[in-house]
Amino acid sequence: MPYHSTFKIRNAIRHIKAGDVIAYPTEAVYGLGCDPLNEAAVRTLLDIKQRPIEKGLILIASSLAQLRPYLILDKTILEHIQPTWPGPVTWSVPARPWVPEWLTGAHKTLAVRVTNHPIASQLCAHYGGPLVSTSANPSTQPAIKDSRKLLKTFAALDIFILHGKVGGLNQETAIYDAVSGKRLR
Structure with a gap:
């Protein structure tokens, strides 16, 4: 990774550790993220997103090891998830x-992904743990793929933006139930 990119990643991490919400590129859209264990940061993110807490959130990570402390894993679940990650x-x-x-909302489950987006993965790797990840848009509006639109949408807010290219997916990532293997979204 070039030096300036490492600097930008470290700057984003400084914001996360300070309890800020950041925006960054993911596989399909720009995401909003923060420290998942900082309740104030998560609630700020939910307010920005206009998302009810009951829906729960997604955590992204650079490895399964970063997610293990949050999850109850068994052989069946691992057989479902491991072949699809990173991805x-x-x-x-x-x-x-x-x-x-x-994080879980009204559920006893947690939505998780080991990302293969280079910037999002490096962000989690350098941070040393998972991050909250939800599409960077108010809940009633379409997801944002362009940094110019991101800047315009959130101009009034103090959000650190880690600029970069969004991945090639045409829609947000699919969500599956890890126990049954059935698609949820």
Whole structure:
């Protein structure tokens, strides 16, 4: 990774550690993200997104190891998820009892993905853990793929934007149930 990109990643991480919400490119759209264990940051993200807490959120990571502490995994679940990662597939996996409601919403599961987007993956790797990831748009509006539109949409907010190219997916990532293997979205 070029030096300036490393600098930008580290700058984004400084914002995350300060409790800020950031925007960054993912496999299909720009995402909004923050520290998943910082309740104030997650609630700020939900307010920006105008998303009800009951819906729950997605965590992205650079490896399964980053997600393991959050999840109840068994052989069947691992057989479902491991062949699809890293990649643009999100799985709804049983969450450990300690995982906060601001992540799971009204569910006993947590939506997770090991991303293959180079910037999002490097962001998680350098951060040392998973990040919240939800599309960077108010809930009633279409997802954003262009940084200019992102700047316009969130101009009034103090959001750090990690600029980069969005991946080639035409729609947001699919979500599957990790126990049954059935597609949810």
